[in-house]
Amino acid sequence: MYTQAMDLGPQPTEGGGKEISADEKRLQLQFDARIDAGDFIEAKDWMPENFRKTLIRQISQHAHSEIVGMLPEGNWVTRAPTLKRKAILLAKIQDEGGHGLYLYAAAETLGISRDQMLDALHSGRAKYSSIFNYPTLTWADMGVIGWLVDGAAIMNQVPLCRCSYAPYARAMVRICREESFHQRQGFDALLTMMTQGTAQQRAMVQDAVNRWWWPSLMMFGPPDVDSPNSAQSMRWGIKRISNDDLRQKFIDATVPQSEVLGVQLPDPDLKWNEARGHYDFGLIDWKEFWQVVGGDGPCNRERLAARVSAWEDGAWVRQAAMAYADKHTEPQRAS
Amino acid sequence: MTGEKKEWPLWEVFVRSKAGLDHKHCGSLHASDGNMALQMARDVYTRRSEGTSIWVVRSDQIFASDPAEKGMLFDPMESKVYRHPTFFKLPASVNHM
Numbered sequence: 001m002y003t004q005a006m007d008l009g010p011q012p013t014e015g016g017g018k019e020i021s022a023d024e025k026r027l028q029l030q031f032d033a034r035i036d037a038g039d040f041i042e043a044k045d046w047m048p049e050n051f052r053k054t055l056i057r058q059i060s061q062h063a064h065s066e067i068v069g070m071l072p073e074g075n076w077v078t079r080a081p082t083l084k085r086k087a088i089l090l091a092k093i094q095d096e097g098g099h100g101l102y103l104y105a106a107a108e109t110l111g112i113s114r115d116q117m118l119d120a121l122h123s124g125r126a127k128y129s130s131i132f133n134y135p136t137l138t139w140a141d142m143g144v145i146g147w148l149v150d151g152a153a154i155m156n157q158v159p160l161c162r163c164s165y166a167p168y169a170r171a172m173v174r175i176c177r178e179e180s181f182h183q184r185q186g187f188d189a190l191l192t193m194m195t196q197g198t199a200q201q202r203a204m205v206q207d208a209v210n211r212w213w214w215p216s217l218m219m220f221g222p223p224d225v226d227s228p229n230s231a232q233s234m235r236w237g238i239k240r241i242s243n244d245d246l247r248q249k250f251i252d253a254t255v256p257q258s259e260v261l262g263v264q265l266p267d268p269d270l271k272w273n274e275a276r277g278h279y280d281f282g283l284i285d286w287k288e289f290w291q292v293v294g295g296d297g298p299c300n301r302e303r304l305a306a307r308v309s310a311w312e313d314g315a316w317v318r319q320a321a322m323a324y325a326d327k328h329t330e331p332q333r334a335s
Numbered sequence: 336m337t338g339e340k341k342e343w344p345l346w347e348v349f350v351r352s353k354a355g356l357d358h359k360h361c362g363s364l365h366a367s368d369g370n371m372a373l374q375m376a377r378d379v380y381t382r383r384s385e386g387t388s389i390w391v392v393r394s395d396q397i398f399a400s401d402p403a404e405k406g407m408l409f410d411p412m413e414s415k416v417y418r419h420p421t422f423f424k425l426p427a428s429v430n431h432m
Contacts, residue, residue, distance in 0.1 A: 044402045091382075098379045105363045108345070114365060115342055174362070178383075321367035322341050328368070 035237045040166035043109035051236055055165050056110050057126075058238065060117045063103035065129040066096050068303050072136040073145065081139055088185050089142060095178050102171040109167045122308045130289065131219050133297030140193065140201075140208035146186015148209075148216040148254070154179050155250045156220065164237030187257065194261050202262075209258075210266045217281075218289045220247040226286075251279050345394040346372040348379075350386035358390050366391075 020028070027046045034041065041047055070093050077093070080086035104114055120126035131149055136142065157179065160172040193201045221227060221243040233239035241249075251270075258265050269282035291297065343365040349358035361380050366372035372391040380386065400408055416422050425432060 042402065044399075094378075095382070098382070101364060101379060102362060105345075113342060171362075318343065318367075319341075321371065322343065325368040325371075 035164055035235075038237070039164070040169065041164055042166050051165075052110050054233065054236070055168065055238065056107055056112050058233075059103055059107040059110070059168055060112065060120070061127050061129075063100045063107060063117070064121045064126055065132065066100035066103060068128045068132045068307060070096050071303055071306055072132055072134070072299075073142065075136050076139060076142050079139065080142075085142075085189065092146070092182050092185065095182065099175050099178070102174055103168075106165075106167040106171045118311060122304070122311060124295070124304065127293070129219060130292040130297060131215050132303060133292050133300045134212070134215055135298050137211070138204050138208055140190070140204040141212070143186045143189035143193065143205065144208040144212045146182055146184075147190055147257070148186075148212050149219070150179060150182040150186060151254060151257075152216050152219045152250050154183060155246050155253070159240035159246075162240060168238075187261075190261055190263075194263065205261075206263055209263045213266050214284060214288075215292075217247055217251070217284055218286075220244075220250065222286060222289070248278050251281055255279055343367045346376075346391045347394050347397060348372075348376040349390040349392070350376075350380055351388040352386055354387065358388065361385075363394060 028048060031041075031047060031051075041051075073089060073093050073096075077086060077089055080089055104117060107117060108114065117126070121128070136145070154176065157172055157176050161169055161176055163169045163172065190205055193205050197205075224230060224242045224244045227243055230239055230242060234242075255265065255270065255272075267282045269280060271280050272278075273280045292300070344367075345363055346366055346369075347363050348361055350361050351358045364372065364375050364379060366375050369391060373389055376389045376391055381389070412418075
C-alpha cells in the first residue's frame with residue numbers, strides 16, 4: 001500500500017535513446033531473459049541503470065511511508081481506552097518502525113545511503129503514501145486504519161513478495177508475515193465497539209469508516225489508464241498486478257467484512273454485479289488524491305515537520321553514539 | 336572530523352531459532368557498535384520468539400563470492416554426480432546404506 005503513488009511523475013524509461021556498447025547490449029538481453037524466466041535479481045547482479053533508479057525510488061518511498069505512518073497512530077498511544085489496546089497499538093507502531101528498517105536496508109543494497117534517502121524525504125523531494133496525510137480524529141480511527149488501510153497495504157504487498165528484485169521481495173515476505181496482525185487487531189477493536197459498545201461508540205466507528213473509505217481506495221494509485229509507468233514496472237517484474245485489479249480485489253474482500261461489523265460503506269453505488277462477478281463501485285474523487293499527493297492534504301506539513309524535528313533533535317544522539325564507539329574500539333590484534 | 340556526517344556502520348544479523356539449529360541470516364541494521372547492534376537486532380528481529388541466539392557481523396567484514404564467477408565456481412559440481420549417494424545402485428537387501 002505504501003507503494004501507492006511511488007510510480008507517479010516522470011520516470012526513467014528503458015533505453016533512453018543513448019548509444020550502448022555491445023557488451024551492455026548482451027548484458028541487457030541476459031537481464032531481460034532472467035526477468036522473463038521469473039528469476040530473482042540480487043544486489044550484485046548487473047541491472048539496467050533505470051531499473052536500479054526506479055527501485056531506489058519505489059523502495060525508499062515505501063520505507064518513508066512506514067516511518068511516517070507511525071505518526072498518525074502515535075497520536076493515540078496516550079489516548080488508548082485500555083492498557084490492552086495501548087500495548088497492542090505500541091506493538092503495531094514498533095512493527096512499522098521495523099518495516100521501515102527492512103525497506104531502507106533493501107534500498108541501500110542498490111547503492112544509496114540512509115542519509116541520502118532521509119535527506120530526500122526531509123527536503124520534500126521524496127514522497128510517501130498519501131494516506132498518512134489524513135488526521136486521526138477518534139479512537140475508532142485506529143481500528144479503521146488497521147482494517148482498511150493495513151488491509152489495502154496487504155493487498156498491495158502480497159504480490160510484491162514475488163518482485164524480481166530479491167532483497168525487496170525478501171523484505172516484503174517478512175513484512176507480510178507481520179502485517180496480518182495489524183489488520184486483525186483493527187478489525188477486532190471495531191468488532192468490540194460495534195457488538196458490545198454504546199450507540200455513541202457505534203456512531204464513532206461509522207464516522208471513521210466514512211472518512212477513511214475513499215482515501216483507502218486511493219491507496220492503490222490512479223486508474224490503470226492514468227498510470228503510464230505501470231507498464232514499465234510490470235515489464236521489469238516489479239509490479240505484478242495492476243492498480244485497478246488490486247483495488248477491485250480489495251473492495252470484493254472488504255464488503256463482506258463490513259457486513260460482519262455492521263457498518264455502511266459510504267458509497268451508494270456499491271453493488272454486487274453478478275455478470276462481472278465483482279462489486280460495482282462509485283466514482284473516486286481523483287482531484288482530492290492529486291491535491292494530497294501534491295502536498296496539500298490536511299496533515300502534509302505537520303507530518304514532514306515532525307519527521308524533520310525528530311531527525312534534527314536526534315543528531316546529538318547519533319553523534320554521541322559514534323564518538324563513544326570510536327573511543328572504545330579494540331585495536332586490531334595481530335593473529 | 337564531525338560525528339554528524341558519519342553514518343553508523345551496517346551490520347548483518349544472524350539468528351538461531353532454537354538449540355540445535357544454525358544461525359540464519361535474517362536482515363541488517365545500522366548501529367554504532369556491536370553491543371548496540373545486538374540490542375537492536377533483539378528489538379527488531381526476535382519480536383515473536385524467532386530466536387534464542389543472535390550474531391551480528393559488520394557487513395564490511397563479509398567476504399562474498401562474485402556473482403559474475405558463479406559459473407566458474409559452481410558448474411564443475413554438476414558433472415561430479417558420483418559425490419551423491421544415489422549414484423550407486425546397490426542390491427535391495429543392503430540399500431539402506
